[in-house]
Amino acid sequence: MFHRITPVFIATALLLLIADGGVLALLDPPTCLPTATQGCLNGMNYSWATQMPCGGEIMTAATQGCCGYGFIFDPSQDFCCVGSAWGYNKKQCILGGVKAPLRSAAQIGDRSTTAKNRYARASERLRQVGDPCTGISPDGMGCVNGVPYNMSTQSPCGNVILNLTAGEKCCPNGIRWHEHNETCCFEPSHQPNTYVVVPQPNACSAQ
Numbered sequence: 001m002f003h004r005i006t007p008v009f010i011a012t013a014l015l016l017l018i019a020d021g022g023v024l025a026l027l028d029p030p031t032c033l034p035t036a037t038q039g040c041l042n043g044m045n046y047s048w049a050t051q052m053p054c055g056g057e058i059m060t061a062a063t064q065g066c067c068g069y070g071f072i073f074d075p076s077q078d079f080c081c082v083g084s085a086w087g088y089n090k091k092q093c094i095l096g097g098v099k100a101p102l103r104s105a106a107q108i109g110d111r112s113t114t115a116k117n118r119y120a121r122a123s124e125r126l127r128q129v130g131d132p133c134t135g136i137s138p139d140g141m142g143c144v145n146g147v148p149y150n151m152s153t154q155s156p157c158g159n160v161i162l163n164l165t166a167g168e169k170c171c172p173n174g175i176r177w178h179e180h181n182e183t184c185c186f187e188p189s190h191q192p193n194t195y196v197v198v199p200q201p202n203a204c205s206a207q
Contacts, residue, residue: 031134034122034145037115041144041156043135048115052174053144053156065172069164070155075172079186080195081206083169083179091206093186095198121159122146171195 030043038045039053046058053059055070064072067080078085081093122145126132132146142151144161155162158174171177171184177197185204188194198204 029135033132033134034119034126036119039118039122039145040134042142048118052158054158054170055155056142056151066157066170066174067172068169070157070162070170080172080184081186081204082183082202084206086206093204094207095185095187095204118159171197 032038032040032043032045034040037048039048039051040046041053041058042056044058046053050061051058052061052066054064054066054072057072059066059072063075065075065080067073067085068083071085073080073085078087079093080086081091086093126146129147133141133143133148134146135143137143137148140151141148142154142156143149144156145159147161149156149161153163153165155164155170157168157170157176160174160176162168162170162176167179168176169179169184172195175184175195175197177184179201181199181201183198183201183203185196185198186194187196187204
């Protein structure tokens with residue numbers, strides 16, 4: 001129920017049928033595996049240094065953000081607060097009654113901040129899988145960096161795979177948080193990273 005039809009999904013999942021004298025020819029979907037310079041989402045390569053997976057799409061880290069269940073937003077126009085994107089001119093993300101210390105996105109979750117580290121983390125997960133995938137499978141399973149995922153109940157968030165049914169969401173950029181006991185909040189005064197994960201539910205709200 002969380003599945004989104006995206007350009008990357010269409011490009012990788014579409015099986016092109018060509019009619020020729022009543023015979024249908026099948027065009028193989030794209031495939032790939034991660035390398036030292038490129039990651040792989042559903043058979044499509046992306047740069048470790050400048051891009052990352054967000055849901056079923058590949059985003060540019062410098063100009064885009066990943067929020068909620070895995071959707072891309074424009075940080076120049078909107079901010080991510082409690083799993084949704086809001087316009088700067090309409091809302092603010094208000095922290096209320098927070099007693100626990102704030103933790104920046106750089107302090108938690110996937111701490112891989114360089115292309116080399118991202119590849120190292122992906123390679124470790126690949127070794128744990130044993131039999132890596134290279135693209136979308138015939139039964140509709142997605143594939144991120146050789147690791148299969150259920151596109152109906154899971155979603156890529158940077159270098160991790162979210163379990164959507166367990167309440168996991170994405171906090172920019174590529175940080176996993178759990179809506180049952182954490183909150184992703186936009187806090188511009190908290191430098192150098194303006195997004196924080198508070199270890200308690202409903203710690204902020206868009207007002």
